[in-house]
Amino acid sequence: MHRIVASKGIPVQHAPYEEISAPAEYLPLIKTAELEADAHQAFRRWRGRAPIAVHEGGPTFVLRYADVERLSSDPRLRATETGIAQQRGLAEGALYDFFEHGMLTANGESHERRRLPMSRAMASRLVNEVRSHTRECAETLIDDLSKERQSEFVSSFAALLPVYTLARVLGIPRGDEAVFSHDVLQLSKFFRPDSTDRDTAASTTAAENIYEYLKDLVQARRENPATDLVSAFASATDDGALSEVQIISQLVQLLIGGTESVRATIVAMTANLLLKKDQWRAVCQSPKLIPAAVKETMRYEPGIAGLVRIVAEPIEIGRSLLSPGSLVVLSIMSAMRDETVFPAPDVFNIHRDVSVGRNLGFGSGAHRCVAEALAQAELEETLAVLTRRLPSLRLEEIPVLKGFIFTRDPTSMCVSW
Ligand code: HEM
Numbered sequence: 001m002h003r004i005v006a007s008k009g010i011p012v013q014h015a016p017y018e019e020i021s022a023p024a025e026y027l028p029l030i031k032t033a034e035l036e037a038d039a040h041q042a043f044r045r046w047r048g049r050a051p052i053a054v055h056e057g058g059p060t061f062v063l064r065y066a067d068v069e070r071l072s073s074d075p076r077l078r079a080t081e082t083g084i085a086q087q088r089g090l091a092e093g094a095l096y097d098f099f100e101h102g103m104l105t106a107n108g109e110s111h112e113r114r115r116l117p118m119s120r121a122m123a124s125r126l127v128n129e130v131r132s133h134t135r136e137c138a139e140t141l142i143d144d145l146s147k148e149r150q151s152e153f154v155s156s157f158a159a160l161l162p163v164y165t166l167a168r169v170l171g172i173p174r175g176d177e178a179v180f181s182h183d184v185l186q187l188s189k190f191f192r193p194d195s196t197d198r199d200t201a202a203s204t205t206a207a208e209n210i211y212e213y214l215k216d217l218v219q220a221r222r223e224n225p226a227t228d229l230v231s232a233f234a235s236a237t238d239d240g241a242l243s244e245v246q247i248i249s250q251l252v253q254l255l256i257g258g259t260e261s262v263r264a265t266i267v268a269m270t271a272n273l274l275l276k277k278d279q280w281r282a283v284c285q286s287p288k289l290i291p292a293a294v295k296e297t298m299r300y301e302p303g304i305a306g307l308v309r310i311v312a313e314p315i316e317i318g319r320s321l322l323s324p325g326s327l328v329v330l331s332i333m334s335a336m337r338d339e340t341v342f343p344a345p346d347v348f349n350i351h352r353d354v355s356v357g358r359n360l361g362f363g364s365g366a367h368r369c370v371a372e373a374l375a376q377a378e379l380e381e382t383l384a385v386l387t388r389r390l391p392s393l394r395l396e397e398i399p400v401l402k403g404f405i406f407t408r409d410p411t412s413m414c415v416s417w
Helices: 032-047 065-071 083-087 094-101 108-121 124-145 153-158 160-170 174-191 197-223 229-236 244-257 260-275 277-285 287-300 372-389
Strands: 052-055 060-062 150-152 306-311 315-317 320-322 327-331 414-416
Touching: 032 052, 060 065, 065 327, 083 094, 094 197, 094 244, 108 229, 108 244, 124 153, 124 160, 124 372, 150 153, 153 160, 153 260, 160 174, 160 229, 160 244, 160 260, 160 372, 174 197, 174 244, 197 229, 197 244, 229 244, 260 277, 260 287, 260 372, 277 287, 277 372, 287 372
Parallel strands: 060 327
Antiparallel strands: 052 060, 150 414, 306 327, 315 320
């Protein structure tokens, strides 16, 4: 029996993998249709038989928890730099600049230099501010919602909350919030799984608007600092280590990193709790369960499907080989349902033992989510407000989370109360 050790040192033994017997050069192929029909089922089918599988016409998925965790810190895998932008037909412009100058796509020293001032600016003080901003934004959205008896939850709540909250955290003046949020929502569409060429054109315009807006805001905060994140970041970057385009690009990465992922997680969290009514009621009655509900959502239905990397040097996994130049996805979706680590992985259970298996929902290694504490606080406060204000919430339509490579995109979700 395979025996793997969970990261907190607890040995776990569950169902072993049943490896397929095949020559070393054989790589299982996952069909797009299979993934689109039910990505979790497709990953489960292949994870039990082989450590990696090739997506037809696409990247190679690394499927097992131990491999995903180990490879997320392996220097033989590199961030994609401008590779994805070029693949999507971008060669210049504001949107391209975010790939060229942002931290998420950078490697080595460039990555550290870009990330460090943002980590500094995100001091723990910010988390309490995020909590109060989230509460205020969630309350306002629910005030609007509750004028009716039902609503489409994704567009009227889950998509708006992260953008409005980020606007407050950054210190966008109230009068500019509507235009700013509109541009951020447009920009983020570029990163959705089924984004089209028309989205690229509109997202490029939005990226240009956001770039100019943030450039002026950083300048204004340098002259007149306030208590917001833009002021803290402007101060953390006044040593001249980053160019202007690099400074603005890190701020834009917050907008890119902090919208789609939070939107998907709010939908997954609310829908799965409502599908298990006893767990929804338990959270309504005992808010102490909120952090566990957030963690379980991130395991069961992660807001980011995987970590996308390029192979720089050959890597052996079992009897298979990742070849240099190939695109790989360290699949968080698959790893977090690995049956050799998590007992009953396909069951959503907020009461599960969280000491078993480290949650990889915020990634791992050098690129681990720079805003993890902020995001966790935001999700916890969101659930606190939802359960307090709308305890009688009911699902009228079950959403599906599309996307199995990077971002997740929820279909519509009608709710009533
Ligand atoms: C549920 C919400 C969130 C999830 C699931 C999530 C997940 C992740 C993951 C998996 C990564 C690693 C990506 C990689 O290694 O390729 C990451 C990185 C990042 N996230 Fe988040 N994130 C969330 C919220 C946020 C928020 C709210 C922000 C900003 C306010 C943010 C900003 C970033 C940035 C800038 C990076 C790049 C870090 C680096 O490259 O060093 N994320 N996130």
